[in-house]
Amino acid sequence: MAAAKDPWLLTPGPLTTSAATKEAMLHDWGSRDAQFIETNARVLRRLLDIAGAAETHVCVPLQGSGTFTVEAALGTLIPPRDGKKDGKALVLINGAYGKRIARILDYAGRSHISLETPEDTPPDLNDLEAALKSDTAITHVVAVYCETTSGILNPIEDIARITAENQRRLIIDAMSAFGALPFDASAIAFDGMMASSNKCLEGVPGMGLAILRRAALEQCQGNAHALSLDLYDQWTAMEKNGQWRFTPPTHVINAFDKALDQFDAEGGAEGRHARYAGNCKILVDGMRGLGFETLLADEVQAPIIVTFKMPADEKFDFQVFYDALGCRGYVIYPGKLTVAPSFRIGCIGQLGASEMQGALKAITDVMKEMGVESGKS
Ligand SMILES: *Cc1c(COP(=O)(O)O)cnc(C)c1O
Numbered sequence: 001m002a003a004a005k006d007p008w009l010l011t012p013g014p015l016t017t018s019a020a021t022k023e024a025m026l027h028d029w030g031s032r033d034a035q036f037i038e039t040n041a042r043v044l045r046r047l048l049d050i051a052g053a054a055e056t057h058v059c060v061p062l063q064g065s066g067t068f069t070v071e072a073a074l075g076t077l078i079p080p081r082d083g084k085k086d087g088k089a090l091v092l093i094n095g096a097y098g099k100r101i102a103r104i105l106d107y108a109g110r111s112h113i114s115l116e117t118p119e120d121t122p123p124d125l126n127d128l129e130a131a132l133k134s135d136t137a138i139t140h141v142v143a144v145y146c147e148t149t150s151g152i153l154n155p156i157e158d159i160a161r162i163t164a165e166n167q168r169r170l171i172i173d174a175m176s177a178f179g180a181l182p183f184d185a186s187a188i189a190f191d192g193m194m195a196s197s198n199k200c201l202e203g204v205p206g207m208g209l210a211i212l213r214r215a216a217l218e219q220c221q222g223n224a225h226a227l228s229l230d231l232y233d234q235w236t237a238m239e240k241n242g243q244w245r246f247t248p249p250t251h252v253i254n255a256f257d258k259a260l261d262q263f264d265a266e267g268g269a270e271g272r273h274a275r276y277a278g279n280c281k282i283l284v285d286g287m288r289g290l291g292f293e294t295l296l297a298d299e300v301q302a303p304i305i306v307t308f309k310m311p312a313d314e315k316f317d318f319q320v321f322y323d324a325l326g327c328r329g330y331v332i333y334p335g336k337l338t339v340a341p342s343f344r345i346g347c348i349g350q351l352g353a354s355e356m357q358g359a360l361k362a363i364t365d366v367m368k369e370m371g372v373e374s375g376k377s
Helices: 019-023 034-050 066-077 096-108 125-134 156-165 231-241 250-265 268-289 318-327 353-370
Strands: 057-063 088-093 111-116 140-144 169-173 192-196 207-213 305-309 342-346
Touching: 019 250, 034 057, 034 207, 034 250, 057 066, 057 231, 066 096, 066 169, 066 192, 066 207, 066 231, 088 096, 088 125, 096 111, 096 140, 096 169, 111 125, 125 156, 140 156, 156 169, 207 231, 207 250, 250 268, 268 305, 268 353, 318 342, 318 353
Parallel strands: 088 111, 088 140, 140 169, 169 192
Antiparallel strands: 057 207, 192 207, 305 342
């Protein structure tokens, strides 16, 4: 686990990473270095395998945080409405990341509409079907797998089935899901899926990855609205010489390769899901024992991040709570809900049962210090 002096990050990212992953960065590599090019190719291959997509899709990486890859994938896959290819997206929104997708499409000048449900409610599948039937201009559906705003699990297989039955293309923001929640290209038809080196794959932050259906990407030349965000150009350039177009995040990729060794050793996405589900259960049971209430019903809670409602007790001061937990070595996260005051505690990263129990003990102590008897909202 991490060096003792680092705090435990119970957040949606950046996350706690293992010592082996961090140690993989203690070198320098040139971008044309044969060993680096080989490591890069291996990482991309491994990511395709994790998605069960090696036969049908390609993996295109991009420098930056996850949002850069979301923005790049949307701009590359969805053509502008210019009388030639005429793209139009339907965005399923139930949180801040869905809203960000709509904002990205606004910036890029892509035609789009949205279907929005409250932050504790998955998208309505009947509404999705009805929208696809009534608006024949829609070419793409864009969905968020785990909406990290609340931690809600959206029904991605059903969304994929309805999208495919209606002959539309699916783009999935699986940033906080890929590597822990089930994802298999043979069960989910999609043109694009975006994730990052950090989050459930437990690499260090700094690059995103898009898994793109090869036959779809081949049609995407000239779609992108920005050179640095053009995944068609990034793909074709990397196919030619194995190199990134612009300065590659060499340390991130070497750390990612090491993180994927640990991912394999843990039993892949199933093993990782089991550890995160264990973390989530310890957290939710323990917090409920202290009176706290979760935003979500257990059936729609993904074992990624949990939203708790703010306690009603006037003696509870979130900033004091946050700072006191930080002093004890546990970093939590403020809420991002529009509906109710809340805070979030993550279950992902290089954390296990003892860290979750340690966090609960710290929370118990801090509540006592504040004179708060119950976390009830
Ligand atoms: C983390 C995350 C992103 C990307 O966020 P960055 O801060 O840009 O890395 C996108 N979508 C979802 C659902 C996420 O959880």
